[in-house]
Amino acid sequence: MNPDFQRLMHDATRLVRSGDLAAATATIQAALAGSDTVPSPAPVPPCPGDIVIDVEAREVGEPASERKLLQDLGATYRTAEGEFVSGRSGDGRAERDYRLYVPPQAGERPLPLVVMLHGCTQDPDDFAAGTRMNEAARALGCFVLYPAQSRQANPQGCWNWFKHSHQQRGRGEASMLAAMTRHVMARHDIDPARVYVAGLSAGGAMAAILGAAYPDLYAAVGVHSGLASGAAKDLPTALAAMRSGRTGATSGAHGVPTIVFHGDADGTVHPDNGQHVIRASAGGVDGSPRAHRHQSAGRRNCTQHVHRSSTGDVLAEHWVVHGSGHAWSGGSSKGTYTDPSGPDATQEMLRFFLEHPRRAC
Known part of the structure; x- marks a missing residue:
């Protein structure tokens, strides 16, 4: 140096x-x-x-070692690509590390925030690389928050979505993640009407829980290869829901706009769980959604189901990716659990999110 x-x-x-x-x-x-x-x-x-x-x-x-010194000081310096910084936050009872993507447009105006919850065995850096969310967020001017699950809380690095003590407002990891979201909002110029949460697998299931528990905080939810809020209360019921698609989730919940991606060849989380997410999260969707078939040379085919309210507003989208397994659709091979040949879930989720700012009460 x-x-x-x-x-x-x-x-x-x-x-x-x-x-x-x-x-x-x-x-x-x-x-x-x-x-x-x-x-x-x-x-x-x-x-x-x-x-x-x-x-x-x-x-x-500066070399990477010098950039690390800046991060240790708590400094965020902006480049044309933005910055990926580290932090730690919680709700006073539990804390977790996180990574935060700060776009180059930060400070110019209030910007959206997307909270991204990784799947089991993943971490924030892996998830960011696989989803390419930072690159997409840079183009649109969004912050991206990646909370990191600790191996002390779950040996496989899974969010504990299947435990009843983490499924309600003010309790467990749901409370901690909401507090972390507010922590970042308080320290950066973020538009409170455009705060969103998405996740993959266990992270997708936890995103669904956050949407149900904190509809006043998260304007929309993205669930990729996950399960509905209330799908399980313990490990045995979680395994049953993952294998068979039969869950304890109820319909007609909070009405938070929700976008779902799920591969119909998913052997880890049964594809039927995607429809349960739509029913349990969005609520009030029409029984006969409009289906759009998407075909592209060299890419997987998919069917997009668009659910509207009685007034015609889009409440939910359910993307079924044909032939895809348990992987982030359209992701990069630089990360784990990705399917580069699928439609781009990252771009579609961001598009859906920005179409759904939280409405004033």
Whole structure:
């Protein structure tokens, strides 16, 4: 590491600890510019708790070890690609690590936030790589939050969607994830009417729970290869629902707009669970949805079922991907549990989300 850079970063650390954020910002700017002279302190940025350093992309050339120093300081510096930072949050009873994608448009105006819940054995970095959600969010100007399940809470890294103690508002992991969402919202310029949650498999099941428990927080829900809220109360009923598609979920719940992706060759979570998610989450959908068949050369065929309310509003979409297994449709092979040949679930979920801001009461 460059000794001047190291010295300046050491000084910046000391300034952060002393509370002099303006001087710390100026010192980090000098380090990035390769100068020994610290410029006049820059104004403290508007987001409380963050040091935001705006530099042109061509000026950022530090090695990964130096970028890690910036992240350890809590600094977010913006490039043309945005930034992927780490944090930790919870509800006072439980905490989890997270990764947060901050788009280059951050600070210009309030932006949407998408909470992405990984599946079993995955982690935030793997899930981000496989879904390519950060790349899609950069183009549309969205924050993306990736909570990380701990192996102490579940040895396989699964969200505990199947335990009754994690399925209700104010309890367990549902409470912790909602608190983490609010934590990020309080520290960044996020539009509270455009906060969404999505997930894969166990993460999809937990996303459905969050939509049911916190309809005042999440404007819409995306469930990929998951199960409905209330599908199980313990491990035996969870395994039965996954294998047979028979669940304890009830219909006509909270009416939060929901988009579902599920492969009809899924051997891990029975495809019938996709329809249960629609019935339990959206509620009030029409019994005869309009079906659209999508065919593309070199891609998997799929059928999109569009459910509307009695007034014609789209309440839910159910995408059945023909021939696909237990994998994120249209994902990248850089991540696990992906099907690159399927329709792009990431793009379709973002499109659906942005069409459904939360309505004022």
